[in-house]
Amino acid sequence: MTQVVLTYDPSLGHMFHNFPLLSFLPCAPVRYVPPPIYRYLSKPDVPADGYGRAVLAPYGIRKIEACLKTKSKLRAEVVHPNYLDRHIREDTKIIAVNTMDPLGIGPLTIMFNNCGREKSWVAYEFESLIHTINVLRRNRCPKAKLIVGGSGEWEFEIRPEMIDALRIDYVVQGEMDDIIHILFEGLIEDSIDNSIFFHGFRTTLFNQHGRATVTYVKDPRGRFITRHPFSKYRLPKIEDISTIVGGTISGQVEIMRGCGLDCDFCEVTTRPLRYYPPEKVLEEVRVNLRYGVRNAWFITDNQWAYMLRDPDYWPNREAIEKLYRTVMSQNGVTHANPMHATLAPPAADPELPMMISKIVGAGPGKHVGVQIGLETGSDKLILQHMSRKALPFRVGVDATWSEIVIEGQKALNAAYWLPAYTIILGLGGETDDDIWDTIGLINYMASLGLLFTVTPMALVSLGSLRGNQSLTDVYASLTPAQAALIYVSWRNTRRMAELLAWRLGSDNPILKLVTGGILTFGANFWVNSIERYFRKINPEAGRAIEKAKNYTTVYSKGTDFNKLRERFKEVKSRPAIIN
Numbered sequence: 001m002t003q004v005v006l007t008y009d010p011s012l013g014h015m016f017h018n019f020p021l022l023s024f025l026p027c028a029p030v031r032y033v034p035p036p037i038y039r040y041l042s043k044p045d046v047p048a049d050g051y052g053r054a055v056l057a058p059y060g061i062r063k064i065e066a067c068l069k070t071k072s073k074l075r076a077e078v079v080h081p082n083y084l085d086r087h088i089r090e091d092t093k094i095i096a097v098n099t100m101d102p103l104g105i106g107p108l109t110i111m112f113n114n115c116g117r118e119k120s121w122v123a124y125e126f127e128s129l130i131h132t133i134n135v136l137r138r139n140r141c142p143k144a145k146l147i148v149g150g151s152g153e154w155e156f157e158i159r160p161e162m163i164d165a166l167r168i169d170y171v172v173q174g175e176m177d178d179i180i181h182i183l184f185e186g187l188i189e190d191s192i193d194n195s196i197f198f199h200g201f202r203t204t205l206f207n208q209h210g211r212a213t214v215t216y217v218k219d220p221r222g223r224f225i226t227r228h229p230f231s232k233y234r235l236p237k238i239e240d241i242s243t244i245v246g247g248t249i250s251g252q253v254e255i256m257r258g259c260g261l262d263c264d265f266c267e268v269t270t271r272p273l274r275y276y277p278p279e280k281v282l283e284e285v286r287v288n289l290r291y292g293v294r295n296a297w298f299i300t301d302n303q304w305a306y307m308l309r310d311p312d313y314w315p316n317r318e319a320i321e322k323l324y325r326t327v328m329s330q331n332g333v334t335h336a337n338p339m340h341a342t343l344a345p346p347a348a349d350p351e352l353p354m355m356i357s358k359i360v361g362a363g364p365g366k367h368v369g370v371q372i373g374l375e376t377g378s379d380k381l382i383l384q385h386m387s388r389k390a391l392p393f394r395v396g397v398d399a400t401w402s403e404i405v406i407e408g409q410k411a412l413n414a415a416y417w418l419p420a421y422t423i424i425l426g427l428g429g430e431t432d433d434d435i436w437d438t439i440g441l442i443n444y445m446a447s448l449g450l451l452f453t454v455t456p457m458a459l460v461s462l463g464s465l466r467g468n469q470s471l472t473d474v475y476a477s478l479t480p481a482q483a484a485l486i487y488v489s490w491r492n493t494r495r496m497a498e499l500l501a502w503r504l505g506s507d508n509p510i511l512k513l514v515t516g517g518i519l520t521f522g523a524n525f526w527v528n529s530i531e532r533y534f535r536k537i538n539p540e541a542g543r544a545i546e547k548a549k550n551y552t553t554v555y556s557k558g559t560d561f562n563k564l565r566e567r568f569k570e571v572k573s574r575p576a577i578i579n
């Protein structure tokens with residue numbers, strides 16, 4: 001029988017007909033996407049085997065499984081959320097749930113559900129899962145502990161009242177995939193080793209200059225658990241992390257941790273850089289192949305930092321090439337792509353994405369998808385909050401940020417890469433001029449026919465997300481320019497839906513037409529609704545949207561990138577400094 005039941009938020013297990021644009025669907029409010037439409041668009045779900053175990057699962061829960069199965073004697077299984085009743089039994093001691101956005105207050109979801117004012121599908125599905133678990137454990141194993149972890153655990157730091165409301169016993173934070181067996185064994189015996197684990201959470205505070213410091217907040221009730229700052233187990237080295245033993249959704253395999261570009265709003269950058277050697281990545285790719293997954297989706301926050309050696313962030317081209325060649329040379333692997341990257345390296349060296357495309361065989365019918373933080377079109381905000389994101393360029397000296405973005409975008413599209421950008425509204429010091437810089441940049445790139453999506457995310461103060469009574473009306477609090485920026489971002493997504501909905505995805509042609517039709521209709525409905533809403537609540541926003549429809553001004557200093565690249569050749573040939 002299963003002592004440790006590992007499972008995951010059901011919204012992480014939908015395949016969305018393999019349409020990249022549909023993966024945002026769980027962020028949508030339940031009220032506006034009726035259940036039959038949601039259920040259809042989110043299909044298929046990852047399959048379960050004859051015992052109700054997930055055949056494929058999110059990478060994070062597979063890492064926990066790997067640690068338990070290689071370092072402890074606990075009987076653990078990753079169970080499909082639809083088959084929990086087969087595994088939650090009398091002898092179950094722990095039920096652990098992996099989640100990314102449990103309460104629907106993630107930066108993207110709040111743009112769809114207006115800061116949690118509407119119930120989003122992601123929150124609805126999480127609550128339903130927890131309800132099912134609570135019913136099962138009440139009837140079968142009342143002493144079993146319910147634990148939640150994963151990248152969305154921070155939402156409980158903001159709304160701790162939800163821990164009790166959902167009857168969750170512990171919220172576990174941070175990298176635990178080397179010591180989770182020690183924690184689980186301690187929880188089962190009601191004796192947690194307080195020299196290894198801290199009852200509280202690690203958080204990042206920002207001073208008035210936007211500099212981040214990491215601090216630990218104690219939780220007197222002991223519901224939060226993280227690695228103790230003075231634990232004898234430091235953050236794991238790559239060799240201390242177990243290789244997955246089961247298949248992952250979309251072929252997720254990790255290639256590195258950390259980023260190091262120091263954007264002042266980003267927690268990832270506070271973690272040390274560590275890299276998986278290609279051979280260890282290949283081990284996990286081989287596990288996925290055993291489960292029929294022929295794609296390798298590289299988990300990274302910035303692929304260009306893989307095996308970095310240069311202080312100016314010139315990517316280590318040889319290491320990246322070796323990684324892709326190693327994986328693609330494995331029999332059965334058909335594709336590989338990174339989860340996240342940045343834009344400046346392809347602008348500085350357009351051959352970089354092209355090199356990868358040649359290795360993976362990208363072309364008009366086989367794109368390389370990647371998520372990239374474009375963040376803003378404003379030089380001022382880039383310099384204030386994330387100047388190193390433009391490395392190896394210096395914004396304002398070598399080129400403007402808009403020029404770097406356009407050049408990088410062209411290089412990516414030329415190599416059949418499809419970037420999905422995120423932009424941030426509400427960065428400290430932001431003015432309307434900065435917003436118009438971003439609007440001009442998006443519209444200009446769209447006017448060139450370049451292929452990309454832009455998803456706006458509001459930097460809402462975490463304080464305003466606390467409690468249920470004081471929810472910010474994120475839309476009502478937008479300036480007219482911000483409203484216009486949201487409008488042009490979604491208008492661009494509609495353009496992409498119309499261009500690509502019929503081509504992407506893995507359904508048969510008839511289902512592709514159905515899904516493409518719903519997607520195009522949905523994008524139209526969303527853009528028109530946003531425009532109507534903004535016009536209704538603020539006539540000035542309506543006027544800003546009208547202006548934004550044709551605003552294509554881009555801040556440029558006439559940079560000649562060919563000359564710039566020539567100059568960089570000399571820099572690139574210097575000896576490595578960082579190791």
Ligand code: SF4
Nearest residue numbers: 259262263266269301
């Ligand atoms: S580039 Fe991305 S991952 Fe890296 S520090 Fe900046 S925001 Fe964070």
